[in-house]
Amino acid sequence: MRNPINVLKSLESNACNQEYRYERLYRNLYNPEFYLLAYKNIAKSQGSMTAGTDGKTLDDMSIKRIQRIIDSLKDYSYQPSPARRTYIPKKNDPNKKRPLGIPSTDDKLVQEVVRMILESIYEPTFSPQSHGFRPNRSCHTALLQVKNTFTGANWIIEGDIRACFDSFDHRVLIGILRRRIKDEHFISLMWKFLKAGYMENWEYHSTYSGSPQGSGASPILANICLSELDGYMENKKLAFDKGKSNRNASREYMRAQNIFIKCKKKLKKEGSTQENVRELKQAQQKMQSTPCHPVCDLTFKRIQFNRYCDDFVIGIIGSREDAVKVKEDVKAFLQEELKLTMSEEKTKITHSSKFVRYLGYNFTVSHSVSTKRNIRGSLSKQWSGKIRLYVPKEKWVNKLREYKAFKIYHDENGIEKWKATHRGKLMNRPEVEIISKINAEIRGIYNYYRLACDCQEKSEPVARKKVSH
Numbered sequence: 001m002r003n004p005i006n007v008l009k010s011l012e013s014n015a016c017n018q019e020y021r022y023e024r025l026y027r028n029l030y031n032p033e034f035y036l037l038a039y040k041n042i043a044k045s046q047g048s049m050t051a052g053t054d055g056k057t058l059d060d061m062s063i064k065r066i067q068r069i070i071d072s073l074k075d076y077s078y079q080p081s082p083a084r085r086t087y088i089p090k091k092n093d094p095n096k097k098r099p100l101g102i103p104s105t106d107d108k109l110v111q112e113v114v115r116m117i118l119e120s121i122y123e124p125t126f127s128p129q130s131h132g133f134r135p136n137r138s139c140h141t142a143l144l145q146v147k148n149t150f151t152g153a154n155w156i157i158e159g160d161i162r163a164c165f166d167s168f169d170h171r172v173l174i175g176i177l178r179r180r181i182k183d184e185h186f187i188s189l190m191w192k193f194l195k196a197g198y199m200e201n202w203e204y205h206s207t208y209s210g211s212p213q214g215s216g217a218s219p220i221l222a223n224i225c226l227s228e229l230d231g232y233m234e235n236k237k238l239a240f241d242k243g244k245s246n247r248n249a250s251r252e253y254m255r256a257q258n259i260f261i262k263c264k265k266k267l268k269k270e271g272s273t274q275e276n277v278r279e280l281k282q283a284q285q286k287m288q289s290t291p292c293h294p295v296c297d298l299t300f301k302r303i304q305f306n307r308y309c310d311d312f313v314i315g316i317i318g319s320r321e322d323a324v325k326v327k328e329d330v331k332a333f334l335q336e337e338l339k340l341t342m343s344e345e346k347t348k349i350t351h352s353s354k355f356v357r358y359l360g361y362n363f364t365v366s367h368s369v370s371t372k373r374n375i376r377g378s379l380s381k382q383w384s385g386k387i388r389l390y391v392p393k394e395k396w397v398n399k400l401r402e403y404k405a406f407k408i409y410h411d412e413n414g415i416e417k418w419k420a421t422h423r424g425k426l427m428n429r430p431e432v433e434i435i436s437k438i439n440a441e442i443r444g445i446y447n448y449y450r451l452a453c454d455c456q457e458k459s460e461p462v463a464r465k466k467v468s469h
Helices: 004-013 026-030 032-043 063-074 105-125 139-149 170-180 184-194 218-240 251-270 274-289 320-337 393-402 431-448
Strands: 083-089 097-102 155-160 198-200 203-205 302-308 311-317 348-351 356-358 361-365 387-392 406-410 416-420 454-456 466-468
Touching (some): 004 032, 026 063, 026 105, 063 105, 105 184, 139 302, 139 311, 139 361, 139 387, 170 184, 170 218, 218 302, 311 320, 311 356, 320 348, 387 393, 393 454
Antiparallel strands (some): 083 097
């Protein structure tokens, strides 16, 4: 049997050739080495020892058990077990819960092998604007891309797909797979996973849409399907963008700049009189407060796109009408081509001067007129039009509440007070372990929000806080 790493590299070598069709993929499922590699990958995850509907875990994994799975795949009798459904609290709203499927251990192994094969085929073809569930990509890479590419955006479209993982159309997904995969045995296995169903309260439920419940292949299948949206946005950008990369300055700015230059020459010629200094400062303030580019420039338009799984943002340099048109076009594409529904309550068009929530951060386009001397020594508005990332106050407050590090209450005068709380579970542990635990929690918050330039306070007036140590 071939080394699975070599097989995956061989598959990856042809990934970018869109004319290439993959055949005889199913035979890779006969290789025991693939399952050993899959076991190594799964065993590292936190929930690897959770039992599925068959009640088995990874504890009794053996070559004999792997061979039994391979034999069932060879005679095509393999049938995935229904996933065991449970519910976990949502991170953004602990009062609400989302469904989570737990497949059987045998299914986890097969799905991990399938995931590795699909990742080798599709990962090199995914868009640079896609960041969710991909190797060497994360929320931070998505946010850094937004920070670097959304410069000067006038409008931001906050996009969200309703119940994305539960809504994938099976026929659409299989149709996308068939474009690159010419192996009906492998496609048949994908159908089996999609139609496996789930068990809830010991009652079987069929699945008519959505990706496999809680499977390791679910994220890569989501990216395969939503890569169609990435491709659509790339074509949209080619049609939407207008104007040269170097925008011309507005007439108002050029006029203010010329007046400043004249005042500067006058000061140099006549000397630093009180009147000349005053005129120069006024001209400088006028130039700095005037936008460099026209507020409404019909000759220049740009669109930028960034996606993390089913959440995406679109930055637009243009009019609000352009933003509305783009939103409707994306909505129609999702509905007609992918059979997915855009969440109306979560999909909003926001002016770039306001805060936009994305991946736990708030970001906005800075309209600051503050100046700073550049390398050449001249003053320039280096912050104007730049993306600024902020930590939403409720995020770190809710995280500390989740850790039960403190409690908030109001005194008889209605003043909000914060009081540190002890944690009973840590009381009998050594001091070093307690300090290590708390430091780890602090590092976790800091590491995720290290990209932020500041912490955002609430915009509405709040009562003065008193912190009780």
